[in-house]
Amino acid sequence: MSPQITITSLKNFIKYSYLDFLDNYLYSIIMIVLYIFTVIVCALVSLALVGFITVQIVAIFTADAPFVPIPKDLEDEIVENLGLNSESVFYDLGCGDGRILIKAVEKYPGIKCVGVEIAYLPYSLAKFYTRKYKNIEIRRQNVFKTDLTSATHIFAYLYPKAMTELWPIVKEQCKPGTILMSCDFEVENVQPNKIIQTKITNSKRGQRLSVYEV
Numbered sequence: 001m002s003p004q005i006t007i008t009s010l011k012n013f014i015k016y017s018y019l020d021f022l023d024n025y026l027y028s029i030i031m032i033v034l035y036i037f038t039v040i041v042c043a044l045v046s047l048a049l050v051g052f053i054t055v056q057i058v059a060i061f062t063a064d065a066p067f068v069p070i071p072k073d074l075e076d077e078i079v080e081n082l083g084l085n086s087e088s089v090f091y092d093l094g095c096g097d098g099r100i101l102i103k104a105v106e107k108y109p110g111i112k113c114v115g116v117e118i119a120y121l122p123y124s125l126a127k128f129y130t131r132k133y134k135n136i137e138i139r140r141q142n143v144f145k146t147d148l149t150s151a152t153h154i155f156a157y158l159y160p161k162a163m164t165e166l167w168p169i170v171k172e173q174c175k176p177g178t179i180l181m182s183c184d185f186e187v188e189n190v191q192p193n194k195i196i197q198t199k200i201t202n203s204k205r206g207q208r209l210s211v212y213e214v
């Protein structure tokens with residue numbers, strides 16, 4: 001074996017070993033980065049989920065109602081029974097993700113809608129979903145602190161205690177003839193002008209709409 005051949009083989013050996021090493025090294029780095037990225041994403045998603053569930057549980061006991069959206073099948077029935085017209089100013093007090101407001105505007109494009117929501121998550125969802133409707137205003141506010149004077153129609157899906165506290169405020173601020181519709185829960189010790197049994201059969205929520213007129 002000539003010395004020339006041996007040196008060439010040695011050079012080749014070093015070259016290819018080096019490339020192999022580089023290949024493996026790069027591969028390991030990419031895998032580690034991917035692994036860290038996956039762990040961070042999973043941790044953030046879990047954190048958001050735990051945060052959301054905790055807030056919901058706390059809201060069940062402390063708030064005027066947790067974020068439990070109205071069943072989709074009930075949206076049309078609510079809007080139809082509110083008796084809106086093109087001049088209406090419609091408020092959803094505790095508007096959640098804004099789904100009733102969107103239904104109302106789709107049916108009556110000229111009306112003015114106001115959604116009032118205290119919790120950040122539903123408020124952000126409502127802002128996002130209603131972004132293309134110029135006549136829907138979303139306020140991040142407590143329903144008891146909001147100005148209701150322009151309302152002609154109000155919808156609320158809140159606990160009975162909140163509905164009972166809301167009614168005197170509605171009566172004080174709103175014009176005679178203003179409609180307050182409550183889903184499932186009544187204003188205590190006040191006879192509604194109308195009770196509508198809804199067509200919902202697949203859920204315990206949204207069974208009844210009570211209508212009060214100022």
Ligand SMILES: C[S@@+](CC[C@H](N)C(=O)[O-])C[C@H]1O[C@@H](n2cnc3c(N)ncnc32)[C@H](O)[C@@H]1O
Binds near residue numbers: 063067118119144
């Ligand atoms: C049962 S959900 C109804 C959501 C929406 N109206 C719907 O029908 O799909 C009640 C909503 O009211 C909000 N809420 C509860 N108390 C409130 C308050 N004092 N002021 C504003 N929003 C409130 C909750 O955060 C929740 O999103």
